[in-house]
Amino acid sequence: MHAASMLNIQIPKLCATDSLEAFGSCRMCVVEIEGMRGKPAACTTPIAEGMVVTTQNEALRKLRRNVMELYISDHPLDCLTCAVNGDCELQDMAGAVGLRDVRYGFEGNNHLGAEKDSSNPYFTFDTSKCIVCSRCVRACEEIQGQHALTVQSRGFESRIVAGDTEFMSSECVSCGACVQACPTAALTENSVIEYGTPSHYRITTCAYCGVGCSFRAEMRGDQLIRMVPNKDGKANQGHSCVKGRFAFGYATHKDRVIDR
Numbered sequence: 001m002h003a004a005s006m007l008n009i010q011i012p013k014l015c016a017t018d019s020l021e022a023f024g025s026c027r028m029c030v031v032e033i034e035g036m037r038g039k040p041a042a043c044t045t046p047i048a049e050g051m052v053v054t055t056q057n058e059a060l061r062k063l064r065r066n067v068m069e070l071y072i073s074d075h076p077l078d079c080l081t082c083a084v085n086g087d088c089e090l091q092d093m094a095g096a097v098g099l100r101d102v103r104y105g106f107e108g109n110n111h112l113g114a115e116k117d118s119s120n121p122y123f124t125f126d127t128s129k130c131i132v133c134s135r136c137v138r139a140c141e142e143i144q145g146q147h148a149l150t151v152q153s154r155g156f157e158s159r160i161v162a163g164d165t166e167f168m169s170s171e172c173v174s175c176g177a178c179v180q181a182c183p184t185a186a187l188t189e190n191s192v193i194e195y196g197t198p199s200h201y202r203i204t205t206c207a208y209c210g211v212g213c214s215f216r217a218e219m220r221g222d223q224l225i226r227m228v229p230n231k232d233g234k235a236n237q238g239h240s241c242v243k244g245r246f247a248f249g250y251a252t253h254k255d256r257v258i259d260r
């Protein structure tokens with residue numbers, strides 16, 4: 001997958017990101033490789049000298065679309081009123097694989113009524129929108145090193161849990177790495193839920209400590225919607241602590257002298 005992207009060939013993906021180790025769970029990135037049986041996942045297959053890879057043909061197109069159809073058959077169809085409409089990888093990938101219809105209906109067993117965890121003051125976990133890609137679990141483990149999240153149970157019963165409690169009383173330190181990693185609206189900043197998705201950003205430096213973490217201050221009009229750790233930041237490389245990520249109320253505090 002990485003080699004293909006270096007050649008500007010985009011392979012559909014859901015569980016892979018450039019900040020996490022390859023995991024190979026979503027099966028969106030299947031490809032065909034000469035001399036290899038089946039359809040291996042591009043994200044977990046190491047490139048080799050002389051390898052001949054087909055990233056797009058009719059069989060792959062149908063397979064990806066069918067996998068996406070299964071995801072969407074257990075996903076709320078509320079895109080128009082969803083907080084991250086237009087900024088959602090699941091939505092983008094459904095479009096990229098040409099999904100037009102869900103043949104299974106929505107009446108069978110599903111997770112559409114699953115409860116939200118709103119215990120954290122900065123973000124909400126809406127289980128009904130979770131596709132169990134494990135990006136949040138891996139972000140917590142690989143980026144923050146906190147191991148606060150895990151996948152509980154197997155198969156249809158699989159779900160993301162913060163130990164045996166809710167987020168706020170778990171080991172979570174509210175760094176937001178999981179929220180940044182989530183490809184759907186399952187983990188979303190409360191500020192985005194309240195005000196909508198940002199429309200533009202400025203690169204800035206965190207105003208708190210001397211580490212000097214780089215951030216994208218993402219705004220809508222003049223309103224600061226969220227602070228997103230900048231992947232190109234030399235000191236923080238796309239991560240930060242809870243203060244820089246969420247405690248940005250100072251930006252509009254009434255005691256602040258604002259030079260316009």
Ligand code: SF4
Pocket residue numbers: 139140141144146147148149171172173174175176177178179
């Ligand atoms: S906010 Fe940070 S510590 Fe909490 S679950 Fe997410 S990644 Fe882990």
Ligand code: SF4
Pocket residue numbers: 129130131132133134135136137160178181182183184186187
């Ligand atoms: S909460 Fe988001 S990142 Fe975590 S498993 Fe669900 S969809 Fe993936």
Ligand code: FES
Pocket residue numbers: 012013014015016023024025026027028029030041042043044
């Ligand atoms: S992106 Fe490769 S299996 Fe998910």
